[in-house]
Amino acid sequence: MPLWKTTAKAVRDWLHLNPQLQAESPLLPRRDGKLMTRANVAQRLKLAVQIAFQKYRDLANISVSPHMVRHATAMSLLQSGADPCEIALWLGHESPATTHMYVEADLAMKERAL
Template identity: 55%
Template sequence: MHLHGKGRKERVLPLWKHTSAAVRAWMRTLPTEPTQALLPNRFGQAMSRSGVEERLQRAVSAATSGCPSLRDRNVSPHVVRHSTAMALLQSGVDLAVIALWLGHKDVSTTHQYLEADLAMKERALATLQPPETKAPRYSPKADVLAFLDSL
């Protein structure tokens, strides 16, 4: 799927087969113009950012019957984007792939997701064993003690 995102960046994303089939079925209901937006507004134009937010809020409202905790959350397109990136990271997807997926020019921009994931840090810490060694007690040599006495 080709997407045009923020800053007019174009992204190419793979889809699951069942998602691709659903998109193709949806496209058959749309006019067959090559520039037709996949998710048009009521005028047939590409949906605006506020239109996307409004549709997402409708979906969240509908989903609250099955998941009441959604009432207490602010779900925005950015939250969906961030959650998707975190799910990819937690699934073991390479950070460079996530950066490409999100349209980041530099992997360092995507690095913030590594910093944000406390659960991953806790799992990594749980795999480590604390060191079993004790630090030896320091015993100064006679010449060091003599020097210190002379001060």
Template identity: 55%
Template sequence: MRSSVSPTFGGLVQEFFTDYMVQQRALSPCTVASYRDAFLLMLHFAEQHLGKSPSALQLADIDAKFLASFLEHLERDRHNTVRSRNIRLAAIRSFLRFAARRDLSNLRVIEQALAVPMKRFDRPMIGFLSREQMLAVMDISTASWLGHRDRLMVTLLYNTGARVSEIVGVRVGDVILGPISFIHLHGKGRKQRSLPLWKSTARDIRDWLGRNPQPTERSPLLPTRQGNAMNRATVCQRLKLATKAASDRHPELANV
């Protein structure tokens, strides 16, 4: 006979992250990490504003009022953008829909919490650089190891139109050089795509690999000096330096 005892909040969270997300849905590690971060923030907020530790929290505590207060806290106190706020809400909504199938006694609370809406926001118009401006940004000296890497990084971004997360995730084995050269990119949600490389880009990669003869197929194509993959913050920093240098010839780039 099935037990009529409602599952605990902690038990639901554990099942959601271990069995549901990883085993049943096989979500990517990045998605799991994003959901985890949302829950850590929510649990910390609950401890401060409800006076309950994570182990003492109940599903009924995650009601519409609490959820609205948490989202307001993200924007007001943590200065999260509306986009980030909505991502956190999406993670909690996914958990609540999961919990609704396992804890019928709190179905009304869950229904009301799920009614908390996503916030609309204006998407800014994406600008672009002219060919001359882009070539100026790409004109990084390859005399140093760091400059050589940065030039290839900017060239790949321009050639492929890839996201930063895709470029920093490229391994040496993802690049196929030959009569027709191309690159494998690994995107969000395990999506993969292959894009052609210009002959000049393929030539730049050959020169770069010739300068770094030790990497294996699993090594990052664009490593740090320590041999690790670059991260988004590092790419942003290096792009700012390249843009600043290019602004000497194109002053309008100083405001990019």
């Protein structure tokens, strides 16, 4: 999985603080050590957005969801030159054709900028 340098450092720090995590363990487990559900992820994201709202008031006008974060990350990877086939694998798409919508969206954004 592609990680920004700051994210990679945060993961290393997290693993250092949580030596009980094994290679097969979820990176961010629930309290019982099991994999988070979609609802758990959405709840954590909602809390993070509430905290971020204190500094970035314009977040009030944006609906932030796990899907939106996933989409924004895929677009960022594409715009930074990542191979669409690699992005498809990262997203878990069965076919790279599913990821083609990101390529089309990126081209449309570039056309509007010109």
